Amino acid sequence: MPATELTGSVERVHIDSRFLGETREVHVYLPHNYSPLYKYPVLYINDGSDYMMMGRMISLLNERFADIRATRFLVVFVPVDKSKRRDEYHPHGAKHEAFLRFFAEELVAAVEGRFATFPMGPARGIMGSSLGATVALHTVLEYPRKFHYLALQSGAFKGTTYEQVEGRRDLATVPVYMVVGLQEERFETNGNVYDLLDANRRMRDLLQAQGVDVDYAEYDADHTWGFWQEDLPRALDHFVRQLAF
Structure with a gap:
């Protein structure tokens, strides 16, 4: 008989956010x-629904x-309403600061209060x-001690983000894994064209200049x-290698 497939479980957690003014x-x-009885590291994932389905x-x-030798950790998939994505994710978005506070102060507390x-x-x-x-x-820029x-993966970096990274020597304790596609030098969205290859090279250099x-x-x-799905095993391997316990 074939061996029973070992599958994890996915639990839904509802968080009443005072910063976002809604339940997430x-x-x-x-x-x-x-x-x-054990304690686990946690990897939080933005665009959580997309990583679950398309990733x-x-x-x-x-x-x-399924490999008993694998380092175990929890993964928190954080979905986003696509109609609100730019407001929450973009540095100039109307709900950007509220989302950061929800993520660092409410989401982490809810996860750590419920799981080991x-x-x-x-x-x-x-x-x-x-x-x-x-x-x-x-x-991480806003909460460098918490994460x-x-x-x-293929970060969409612009001026504000570079400005905030500049001079942040406290980031030196944060290991960073970065990938980008060579074909991303002409990424088109909403009628605009962005060179994400250059943007990621520039961010790499800037982070390294801070000691990262x-x-x-x-x-x-x-x-x-x-691309991102194919890269996930490499990213997870890197995450595990950086755990210091």
Whole structure:
């Protein structure tokens, strides 16, 4: 008979946010061998629904944790209403500051109050792609002691973000994983064209100038979920390597 597939579980958590003025739902992935007797690091994911569906991340995590030698961690998928995405994710968005406060102050407290986690910065990481990577970086800029890891896939970085990174020597304790596609030098959206390849190279150089350990790579790929999905195993491996306990 075939072996029983080891699958994790996904729990829905509802958070009444006073900063956003609404109830937000997040999805928390627990490995199949999760136990409240242990404590786990946590990786928070922006654009959570997209990572679950288009990134097929649940299947990837199930495969990963089927290996009993794999370091276990929890993954919090944070969905976003696409109609509000720019308001919350863009540095100039109307709800950007409120989203950062929700993420760092309400979301983390809700997750750590319900699940067995390490309540410390080095055990918390954030991942995102495109504008989701941008808001991940801004979350760490605003709360550098609360999050000590970043995975940035094809970040959509612009002037404000570079200005806020400049001179931030306190970021030196935050390991950063960055990837971008060579075909992203002409990314078109809403009638505008952006050179995301150059934007990521510039951000890499700026972060390194602040003393940040940046694991950076460029691939023959474009600004698509096919690229980011293929990259996920590398990103998760990097996250695990940075855990100091």
